[in-house]
Amino acid sequence: MARHNLGxxxxxxxxxxxxxxxxxxxIGVVNTGDRFFALRNVCxxxxxxxxxxxxxxxxxxxxxxxxxxxxxRYLMECPWHGWEFDLETGQSWxxxxxxxxxxxxxxxxxxxxxxxxxxxxxxxxxxxxTAEAYAVAVEEQYVFIEVGR
Amino acid sequence: MSPVFDCDVHCDVPGLEAIAxxxxxxxxxxxxxxxxxxxxxxxxxxPPAVVSERLGDLEAxxxxxxxxxxxxxxxxxxxxxxxxxxxxxxxELSAAVNSWLRxxxxxxxxxxxxxxxxxxxxxxxxxxxxxxxxxxxxxxQVLMPVVSxxxxxxxxxxxxxxxxxxxxxxxxxxxxxVSGAPPTASGWPDSYxxxxxxxxxxxxxxxxxxxxxxxxxxxxxxxxxxxxxxxTWLPTILWRFDKMWKSYRREIPWVKRLPSIDLxxxxxxxxQPLDLPTDxxxxxxxxxxxxxxxxxxYSSDRPHLHGADCEVLIERxxxxxxxxxxxxxxxxxxxxx
Numbered sequence: 396m397a398r399h400n401l402g403x404x405x406x407x408x409x410x411x412x413x414x415x416x417x418x419x420x421x422i423g424v425v426n427t428g429d430r431f432f433a434l435r436n437v438c439x440x441x442x443x444x445x446x447x448x449x450x451x452x453x454x455x456x457x458x459x460x461x462x463x464x465x466x467x468r469y470l471m472e473c474p475w476h477g478w479e480f481d482l483e484t485g486q487s488w489x490x491x492x493x494x495x496x497x498x499x500x501x502x503x504x505x506x507x508x509x510x511x512x513x514x515x516x517x518x519x520x521x522x523x524x525t526a527e528a529y530a531v532a533v534e535e536q537y538v539f540i541e542v543g544r
Numbered sequence: 545m546s547p548v549f550d551c552d553v554h555c556d557v558p559g560l561e562a563i564a565x566x567x568x569x570x571x572x573x574x575x576x577x578x579x580x581x582x583x584x585x586x587x588x589x590x591p592p593a594v595v596s597e598r599l600g601d602l603e604a605x606x607x608x609x610x611x612x613x614x615x616x617x618x619x620x621x622x623x624x625x626x627x628x629x630x631x632x633x634x635x636e637l638s639a640a641v642n643s644w645l646r647x648x649x650x651x652x653x654x655x656x657x658x659x660x661x662x663x664x665x666x667x668x669x670x671x672x673x674x675x676x677x678x679x680x681x682x683x684x685q686v687l688m689p690v691v692s693x694x695x696x697x698x699x700x701x702x703x704x705x706x707x708x709x710x711x712x713x714x715x716x717x718x719x720x721x722v723s724g725a726p727p728t729a730s731g732w733p734d735s736y737x738x739x740x741x742x743x744x745x746x747x748x749x750x751x752x753x754x755x756x757x758x759x760x761x762x763x764x765x766x767x768x769x770x771x772x773x774x775x776t777w778l779p780t781i782l783w784r785f786d787k788m789w790k791s792y793r794r795e796i797p798w799v800k801r802l803p804s805i806d807l808x809x810x811x812x813x814x815x816q817p818l819d820l821p822t823d824x825x826x827x828x829x830x831x832x833x834x835x836x837x838x839x840x841x842y843s844s845d846r847p848h849l850h851g852a853d854c855e856v857l858i859e860r861x862x863x864x865x866x867x868x869x870x871x872x873x874x875x876x877x878x879x880x881x
Contacts, residue, residue: 456797459758460699477791489790489802 401538404503407431412446412471417542422499424538425450425482427469431501432482433540434471439487439496443475451479500541546867549874550614552718552771552814552843555649556586557623557641558600562648566640571633583624583637591736596847602652608846613855613870616655618878620687620718620771621645626664627722634663638673642683650682657878659687659716667700671707678711684878685714685769689721690743696750697757705763714767714878717750719743744819747773748781751811755785758798760806767877768811772845774819779834782807808835812877814843815858815869817850824860837861841877842870 399417401424407413412423414436421436423446438445453468469482479488480496487494557563560575560582567575574580586595599605609617623641628634641661649656660683662670670686677683686708688696696717708715719740726732728742729749747770754760754768782804789796789803799806813836820827831837842858858866875881 451794454794454797456800459762459798462797479794488793 396541396543399540399542401540403535403537405535407538410450412450414446415540417540420542422446422540422542423471424501424540425469425471429467431503431538432469433499433501434480434482434485435497435499437496438473438475438478439494440473440476440478443473445471445473445480445496448472448474450482502539503536504539505536547616547871548614548842549871549880550609550617550844550846551769551841551874552816552845553599553605553609553617553619554586554845554847555599555605555619555621555645557582557621557644558598562600563637563640563644566643567636571636583627585623590848594848596849599847602649605649605656606653609844610655614844617657618684619645619649619656619658620716621658621661622687622689622718622720623661624720624722625661626689631663631666631669635666635669635673638663639676642673642677646681657682657684657880659683659685660713661687662704664688664704665693667703671703674704674707674711674713679713679879683713685716687716687718690717690719690746690750690773691721691725691727692750693724695753697753697755697759699757702762705759705766709763709766712879714769716769716771717747717773719772743772744774744777748777751781751807752785755799755803755807756796758796760810761798766810769814769841769877770811771814771843772817773813774817775813775815775836775840776819776830778813778836778839808839812839812841812873814841816843816845816854818854818857820857822853824857827857828860837865837869838873840869841874
């Protein structure tokens with residue numbers, strides 16, 4: 396798994412996916428306000444741009460006329476045919492066992508946490524010259540995604 | 545001979561005098577004062593040549609429906625009570641017809657069962673009528689004409705379904721009905737042939753409504769029989785409904801699985817008139833491909849004659865499947881055993 400810095404949290408608007416390209420994959424990253432989710436941006440139905448769809452509440456019903464929502468759970472609705480996928484697991488609503496889309500772990504943290512890609516190549520030694528350094532506080536949080544190779 | 549249950553035989557109130565003993569003093573007087581002869585019933589719905597005879601008493605029913613091929617039958621009495629807008633009168637007529645059905649037929653011959661006639665557009669009154677009866681009286685179903693004032697999934701009809709579920713009755717939709725709305729989806733037809741040919745689409749609308757509004761969730765034990773609806777349209781509409789459900793289930797979140805699963809468990813269709821190729825081999829192939837035979841209940845629709853296609857087809861079925869269509873499906877469906 397490679398960890399990628401997708402930039403500051405402020406770059407992810409609430410309630411809709413931002414489409415990012417990571418390792419050649421199109422991925423939708425969703426900021427729901429309380430946490431982040433990421434799904435492969437390809438609907439398993441007919442290959443539609445899944446994450447350009449709407450982020451929907453987790454709607455269930457115990458009986459006709461009753462509507463209930465589960466806090467913190469969301470569905471991504473494909474813009475092509477309305478198929479819904481669990482934002483967390485990628486499982487489809489109507490066929491969770493067989494119809495699913497790949498989810499990716501997303502974390503939020505400080506920028507100081509380096510990703511594997513950002514690490515210095517090994518074997519380099521500190522040189523003799525030192526520039527004057529200033530302390531910089533990073534107040535913004537960044538979004539990281541882990542994508543398997 | 546294995547048993548044969550005919551799931552759609554039409555007995556017919558021969559006139560107000562037949563049900564007069566079951567009417568209250570007030571309505572007997574009113575009919576006399578107004579010189580009213582009662583609703584037109586089956587004579588209004590069908591052109592005269594369509595109905596071969598009127599089955600107005602036990603003898604006529606026995607001769608027409610129990611003397612082969614069937615040896616037991618379900619009576620559906622279409623009297624047109626929904627044409628009556630007066631809430632007391634439509635309820636009064638329904639109750640009188642049911643009492644007549646009970647006394648004239650059910651109490652006299654245990655090979656007969658019947659559907660209850662109810663004032664369908666006054667659901668509370670209909671529910672009260674349903675609760676007057678039980679399966680021990682020989683009633684197994686509530687008859688609802690397929691054309692209604694609004695689609696039958698609507699909650700205003702739920703008192704009917706609740707009462708039917710309590711009593712263990714099926715709901716049976718049948719050709720007929722007067723609503724004030726056109727009997728085709730596109731508007732008022734000018735001819736009988738248009739109304740009949742468009743009939744399947746009315747059944748389709750009712751079926752979609754019942755699924756979408758949650759009939760199968762709200763009344764988990766309730767069964768739905770479609771009579772005289774034709775059968776070939778069912779697989780295509782199930783396919784379309786399943787497909788649409790994957791997209792739009794949020795509109796009807798109480799429908800939690802493919803609608804076709806519920807419908808295959810909870811819906812049966814009578815065979816006559818059978819809208820299949822006249823070649824029995826091809827017709828059987830269609831039924832098998834679409835897995836329709838488990839849903840079929842044999843019916844003759846007597847005295848409304850359609851020709852022998854249906855009997856010829858059933859005769860060609862392998863014995864085991866034939867027995868199911870002719871009797872076993874109905875036995876299970878209506879709890880005849």
